[in-house]
Amino acid sequence: MKPKYAFNLGRVFTLSLAELFSVFENMGLAFRLVDLYREILIIETEEELDLQKLQKRVGGTIRIMRVLDSLGRKKMYGPSAVFKDYFDAKLLKEKFLPLRTGKVQVGVSIFPMARQLPLYGESKRIGLDIKRILAAAGTPCRVVLPQSDSLSLPSVIVTNERLLEKGAEIDFLVSEERIYLAKTITVQDFEDYGRRDYQRPSRDQHVGMLPPKVAQMMINFALYPEEDMHNPKCSLLDPFVGSGTIIQEAMIMGLRGIGSDLSEKAIENAEKNLLWIKNRYKLPPGRFELAASDVKDLSANLPQSNYEAIVTEGTLGPVYAAVPSENEIKQNFKNLEQTYMTAFAEFKKILKPGKRVVIAFPAYRLPTAQAGTRAGYRFFDIVDKIIKSGYDIVDPVPAVLLERFDFLQVTKRKSIIYDRKDQFVSREIFIFRIQ
Numbered sequence: 001m002k003p004k005y006a007f008n009l010g011r012v013f014t015l016s017l018a019e020l021f022s023v024f025e026n027m028g029l030a031f032r033l034v035d036l037y038r039e040i041l042i043i044e045t046e047e048e049l050d051l052q053k054l055q056k057r058v059g060g061t062i063r064i065m066r067v068l069d070s071l072g073r074k075k076m077y078g079p080s081a082v083f084k085d086y087f088d089a090k091l092l093k094e095k096f097l098p099l100r101t102g103k104v105q106v107g108v109s110i111f112p113m114a115r116q117l118p119l120y121g122e123s124k125r126i127g128l129d130i131k132r133i134l135a136a137a138g139t140p141c142r143v144v145l146p147q148s149d150s151l152s153l154p155s156v157i158v159t160n161e162r163l164l165e166k167g168a169e170i171d172f173l174v175s176e177e178r179i180y181l182a183k184t185i186t187v188q189d190f191e192d193y194g195r196r197d198y199q200r201p202s203r204d205q206h207v208g209m210l211p212p213k214v215a216q217m218m219i220n221f222a223l224y225p226e227e228d229m230h231n232p233k234c235s236l237l238d239p240f241v242g243s244g245t246i247i248q249e250a251m252i253m254g255l256r257g258i259g260s261d262l263s264e265k266a267i268e269n270a271e272k273n274l275l276w277i278k279n280r281y282k283l284p285p286g287r288f289e290l291a292a293s294d295v296k297d298l299s300a301n302l303p304q305s306n307y308e309a310i311v312t313e314g315t316l317g318p319v320y321a322a323v324p325s326e327n328e329i330k331q332n333f334k335n336l337e338q339t340y341m342t343a344f345a346e347f348k349k350i351l352k353p354g355k356r357v358v359i360a361f362p363a364y365r366l367p368t369a370q371a372g373t374r375a376g377y378r379f380f381d382i383v384d385k386i387i388k389s390g391y392d393i394v395d396p397v398p399a400v401l402l403e404r405f406d407f408l409q410v411t412k413r414k415s416i417i418y419d420r421k422d423q424f425v426s427r428e429i430f431i432f433r434i435q
């Protein structure tokens with residue numbers, strides 16, 4: 001039987017999905033999409049995957065599961081009824097608890113893969129059944145269940161309760177037609193991402209900093225040739241380096257990063273942060289270089305290197321204390337246009353045709369309609385001009401999937417928005433390719 005894997009995607013699931021597809025493409029991985037619904041992707045591959053390695057490689061996947069089996073479901077039945085006579089102690093021990101001795105800890109998580117499924121109370125029913133079966137076979141078991149208002153365990157609980165070391169997390173992925181039974185193999189190291197974000201020596205809230213996970217996802221869109229990933233002669237460039245988040249993530253992934261910025265202060269901050277990262281992750285020397293430069297003079301000021309890709313979060317313009325007005329937003333975009341157009345002209349001098357520029361533009365979200373306005377996003381109206389200057393936009397997710405899965409959130413101009421509830425400035429992420 002070919003191996004099947006399920007990926008639990010992050011909150012901005014379209015971005016996480018796009019990242020996985022990009023990484024699969026880079027790895028040359030042949031896979032068949034088995035099913036997809038919002039935060040869950042199931043694929044079948046020809047060969048076994050190294051899941052520990054893959055988990056570290058991606059920023060947008062919360063956990064990776066191995067799918068062990070699946071059963072058909074009748075419309076009204078949830079997993080407890082469908083799997084009623086399925087589990088016995090031998091199966092549980094062999095499939096989920098090999099090599100575990102003493103009291104085991106078992107978590108139960110359910111992931112819906114369709115709308116309006118009858119899942120209320122299901123994890124508890126299954127958990128108690130499993131506990132009973134194991135106890136009857138002489139294996140004491142502590143069952144860890146999701147809070148009553150959710151169906152799956154947060155990854156923090158899986159890690160903190162050490163479920164993967166002391167037992168297992170058993171997952172049920174419930175679609176309209178089938179229920180997949182899976183076992184969690186890896187969970188994202190949220191503590192390490194937290195350190196990479198909050199423990200850096202220099203943080204400049206005013207300029208805005210990209211969350212490390214988002215930086216990692218953007219790097220993965222760059223489609224770096226696998227053979228050049230660790231080639232010290234190949235570099236990734238961030239021309240608006242700020243405090244260095246993108247370069248730091250590139251370094252952790254084994255790449256070499258070059259950063260530049262108009263602001264001397266930003267270069268100083270980035271230097272401190274990147275040295276901290278180098279020491280913390282025991283990275284070899286020579287993994288980063290920084291240069292002060294206005295983006296308009298970029299090609300003249302950069303060190304010589306073979307530039308594989310540009311990955312960057314461009315300047316956002318002024319930092320607003322409150323939601324900006326329609327006019328302020330228009331004015332800001334107008335002011336930013338020239339900086340960005342000259343930047344894109346410079347990028348073409350640095351990268352060869354076919355190479356990618358992955359960039360986050362600011363987008364503003366107006367929460368409520370005011371007089372003369374409508375609620376919703378205000379986007380930077382520059383994309384057509386960039387295309388005319390010699391760029392294509394890469395589909396972040398294959399277009400056929402957008403037709404098939406209407407919940408995927410790719411904008412008409414082929415971008416994906418990363419935003420947070422509490423922020424009115426969002427990031428609109430594009431993958432450009434030089435013609």
Ligand SMILES: C[S@@+](CC[C@H](N)C(=O)[O-])C[C@H]1O[C@@H](n2cnc3c(N)ncnc32)[C@H](O)[C@@H]1O
Nearest residue numbers: 209210240242243244245262263294295313315
């Ligand atoms: C949004 S910040 C980048 C933050 C960065 N991604 C991080 O996570 O730390 C944008 C940066 O662009 C720089 N910048 C603004 N205008 C520039 C220009 N014309 N040329 C080069 N850098 C510029 C600013 O100094 C700022 O550091």
